[in-house]
Amino acid sequence: MSKIWVLGDGQLGAMLRHAGMPLDVEVCPIDINADVLPELSPEDKVTAEREQWPSTPVTQALEQHPNFLNRLVFPKLADRVTQKQLLDDLDLSTAPWMVVSDGVDEASIHQQLGDNVLLKRRSGGYDGRGQHWLRSCNNDKIPADWHNHAIAEQAINFDEEVSLIGARDIKGNVVFFPITLNLNTDGILMATVAPVDRIAHLQAEAERMLGKLLESLDYVGVLAMEAFRLGDSLMINELAPRVHNTGHWTQAGSSISQFEYHVRAVAGYPTIPAQIKAPSVMINLIGTPWDERWLAIEGAEVYWYGKDHRPGRKLGHINFCSSDTAQISSQLDQLKDLLPEQYQPAIQWVQTNLTP
Structure with a gap:
């Protein structure tokens, strides 16, 4: 059994652990403040669910492992100065x-x-x-x-916010998901829709941009690129060297999720193009208490993170996937009655962008 250590033990690490199970890969998220140090073997791999971390005995032990993939990439992308400098050096559009x-x-x-x-x-x-x-x-x-x-x-007067998630394996093979449409409120992701036919013509340009980044960084695993759509062009807003909130829809809508791609790449397994099943929607659960009635909505795939409730905190998400977009819209009508008032415009936005 392969073993992958994940620096950090939040929801992303938990979903990576779940993705590793069918592949017989033991994924071990670890609390960076744990009292007991991990027992690392030379053949183990190390990745992270976060861009930056404090210096603790645990992080020091993981950082020193020779198989900590992308070790030099994390500080470069975690600092917005060096991230912006990278984009400028590669002649990639940014604000x-x-x-x-x-x-x-x-x-x-x-x-x-x-x-x-x-x-x-x-x-x-x-x-x-x-x-x-x-x-x-x-x-x-x-x-x-x-x-x-x-x-x-x-400040950029953009038309829409989109993202692209790609994965690159140890041999340099690269795969991409369809470009994703996102709704952010006060800087927090509320919902995603993918794929969206009317922005599909931007796929090639998005892949060119993210592919250039993956290659220049010699990156292994999943990398997310958030961008602004300005007419028929893209401008990069942020980069994240990890699995990303805007890719959660892939758990329902793709034969290979972003989490499985990351596990495959880090473990050295093949990364092949995924089959996209149908239009998908992800609704983030922000500061919203658990409600078991979500489970009674047909088609709802609920992911609850088990965190303490706190306003503004990401506590879970719900995915929907169906070739019948009218069915998804009906399911969202049921969901909006079980969510706070703040979700009404977000669900309406999703329903509008599900229109064929």
Whole structure:
């Protein structure tokens, strides 16, 4: 039995563990603050469910293992400065940006990037956290401790948010899922739909961009690329060197999920093109208490993460997949009655984008 250690023991690690079971691959997510160090064998593999981590006895032990794949990629993509520099070096479209270094003030940022600018902490800050708007009309100020710890990005008037997930194996073979349409609210992913016929013409360009990144990084495993659609072109927003929330729909809608692809690539198993079963929808469960009535909705595939309830926290997700999009829409009508009011526009958005 192959063994893969996962740095981190959140929901992504748990879903990687489940994906490894049918392949007879033992996937072992581990708490980075665990009291007992993992007993690593020379032939074991190491991956991560997160971009960055503190230095602890556990993380030090995993970092030192020679089979920690993508070890040098994680810090490069976890820091938004080096991530942006990579995109620029590869001539891949991304929002104009600058480092918020000492001596940079609001006026100089607006002069270079325009009236509306988004500041992002160099590391962390996902799901809407670690971000701060600078709008000249509001006379917004740079937070006191953000110099040298943030970048500034020009605000982009995009049409839609999309993503592409690809996987590359140890031999350099690359596979991609269909480009996915996403809805984010206050920086948190609410829902995804895939595939979507009206954006299928962007697939080749998305694959060119992500393929260039996978090759340049000599990456092994799943890498996610979030992008803005501007007409018939794409602009990269963020990269994630791991399985990703926008790929959860693949658990229901694909013969090989993103989690299985990552396990296959890290274990050295073949990665072949997946068969996409039918249109799929993923609804994120954000700060929503468990409701067993979800299980009574025909076609609903519920994933509950077992976390403590907290407002704004990702607690689970529900997938739907069917060649009959009207059936999915009907199932979503049942679901919206079991979710808070905030989900009504998200479900309506999904139903609109399910229209053939």
